[in-house]
Amino acid sequence: MVFTSRNIDSCYLCDPIVKQIVLFVALMAITPLSTSARGQTSPLVSLRLLVLDKSTRETLIYAQVEISGAKTYNAVTNDKGELFIESIPSGEYRIKSKYIGYADWEQSVSLSADKILTIEMESNRTLLDEVVVTATESAGMTSSSLIDRKAMQHLQPVTFTDILELLPGRLSKDPALTGVNLISLRQSTISDTENQYGTSSLGTAFLIDGVPLSANADMHSFSRGDGVSISGDEAYRYRLTTNRGIDMRALSTDGIDHVEIIRGIPSVRYGDLTSGVVNIERKKGTTPLSLRFLANGYSKLFAAEKGFRFD
Secondary structure, eight states: OOOOHHHHHHHHHTOHHHHHHHHHHHHHHHHHHHHHHHHHHSOEEEEEEEEEETTTOOBOTTOEEEEESSSEEEEEOOTTSEEEEEEEESEEEEEEEEOTTBOOEEEEEEESSOEEEEEEEOBOOOOOSOOOOOOEEOOSSSEEEEEEHHHHHHHOOSSHHHHGGGSTTOOOOOOOOSSOOOOOSSSSOOOOSTTOOOHHHHHOEEEETTEESSSTTTOOOOBOSSSOBGGGOHHHHTTOOTTTOOOGGGSOOTTEEEEEEEESOOOGGGOSOSSOEEEEEEOOSOEEEEEEEEEOSSOEEEEEEEEOOOO
8 A cells, every 4th residue: 555645644634632732832823912912902101180270270289189991090189289190001081180179170081192181170169359357456455446437338237236246256137126225245145134234234335426325324214104113014124224224226327437345444534334335426527418228128227417517
């Protein structure tokens, strides 16, 4: 029997062992090529971020940044408002930035090469354009506040009680015109209990152009006409100022140039008092005609003033 070389080669490739060896060698040859191809589609890139205030263009230091995509990165900007990340797999990413006092910033980016990105954040803070100091404090032996006409124009007071809101530590509240308005300089409350009185109201002197407004805190009494004292009638007591001081509803806030309020024990030149002075100085001299109209949910006010000079 005669065998040709062609017959021998065909039989050799038909051997199962030979087939496995050939398949293994072929796989080993293809695998490096596949790995190389995948490496070329996802190269590593770098990303540099700069976080700024959109209006002022100032850098925002220590801003929080989140980068999410093939991998997730969380970091903060440095003291120059910058953030630099190396070796990021290329692809699609979502970048978010947060900073106190600013609206959150968010944007999608595609990274296929090294990239520099500027993040401009908008402030959402409520800022005051201007602060006006409406009263001045003295540095004498006693504490005192000087409230001028400009401060009162800012407030637009209805009664003299409203002016006291400009004192340090005072709260703004709606005008109360249905009851007595009493001053309280050195105490928390004024007692309405019979046979008691507020020390501030009893001992606080009111002066208009240097003239005392009352004598010893208005210590008088009224009668209904039938011999019964009004101070003993609950229906009328809230209207009385007996042993309680000046009712500030009776003091007009128009025509005042400035008010000095002295807390504590002032000079003896202010006369008989025990707890502070309210010194009201009215406008003097020739002044132009001035009109004021005020309307709110509780009251209506109209005032007209004009200063004249008589030779």
